[in-house]
Amino acid sequence: MHFKHCSQTDEHIIDQGDDGDNFYVIEKGVYDIFVQKEGVPVQVGKYDNKGSFGELALMYNTPRAATIIATQEGALWGLDRATFHRLIVKNNAKKRKMYEAFIDCVPLLNSLEVGLDTDILVPFLILSFVGLLSNITARLLCLLQMKAGQQDNAEVEVARCTRGQYFGELALVTNKPRAASVYAVGETKCLVIDIQAFERLLGPCMDIMRRNISQYEEQLVALFGSSVLNH
Ligand code: 1OR
Numbered sequence: 095m096h097f098k099h100c101s102q103t104d105e106h107i108i109d110q111g112d113d114g115d116n117f118y119v120i121e122k123g124v125y126d127i128f129v130q131k132e133g134v135p136v137q138v139g140k141y142d143n144k145g146s147f148g149e150l151a152l153m154y155n156t157p158r159a160a161t162i163i164a165t166q167e168g169a170l171w172g173l174d175r176a177t178f179h180r181l182i183v184k185n186n187a188k189k190r191k192m193y194e195a196f197i198d199c200v201p202l203l204n205s206l207e208v209g210l211d212t213d214i215l216v217p218f219l220i221l222s223f224v225g226l227l228s229n230i231t232a233r234l235l236c237l238l239q240m241k242a243g244q245q246d247n248a249e250v251e252v253a254r255c256t257r258g259q260y261f262g263e264l265a266l267v268t269n270k271p272r273a274a275s276v277y278a279v280g281e282t283k284c285l286v287i288d289i290q291a292f293e294r295l296l297g298p299c300m301d302i303m304r305r306n307i308s309q310y311e312e313q314l315v316a317l318f319g320s321s322v323l324n325h
Contacts, residue, residue: 111158112157114151116173120145
């Protein structure tokens with residue numbers, strides 16, 4: 095069964111350690127994320143009017159890994175455990191196979207010494223499910239073109255991404271505004287991951303991403319004579 099829940103200020107939607115009952119998709123509202131560190135709740139992030147949470151306990155039959163508190167009145171769509179399993183876990187079996195095969199050919203994920211388990215797929219599967227509700231599509235990648243704005247606003251193509259490559263990590267790693275625009279060249283399909291899942295799941299890839307960022311700087315210096323990434 096799915097249901098709409100109107101959340102109140104300070105309402106605990108999920109408490110860390112509880113059994114999982116529902117999975118939630120945010121319609122509106124800001125929700126803080128807390129995780130206990132040495133018995134003290136520490137805020138580790140927030141969802142700002144978008145995103146979804148509560149999938150971990152349902153996927154892995156584990157206690158809730160974080161506490162989620164509404165900071166203002168908001169609205170959530172909930173799916174109970176049985177519906178979540180029917181819609182996401184079972185119906186996604188085929189998609190999961192396809193994504194697993196795809197992730198095998200993503201160099202970033204392959205280059206890790208300790209392999210990522212298929213947890214990495216959960217946010218992709220959920221996003222593509224949420225896509226049915228809110229028209230966000232999560233798709234596989236083919237060919238993309240990246241352009242960086244110059245001082246005079248003229249755009250210059252700085253790189254092209256093809257199947258298995260990634261983009262969009264720089265602003266998340268550096269906490270800076272987006273450094274380039276990315277345009278689809280023809281029909282493309284991308285897998286999308288939100289910032290919370292990015293930090294939680296791609297932590298092990300952070301070093302490789304940082305190394306690749308220094309290569310962007312070298313390319314920019316070659317193109318423009320100086321680095322515009324500025325960090
Ligand atoms: P759940 O079913 O365990 C709590 O219920 C939900 O909070 C969890 O699913 C995730 O959907 C969401 N670590 C664990 N769970 C998180 C985290 C998180 N962020 C959101 N959730 N971390 C924060 C990463 C920015 C890691 C903290 C060490």
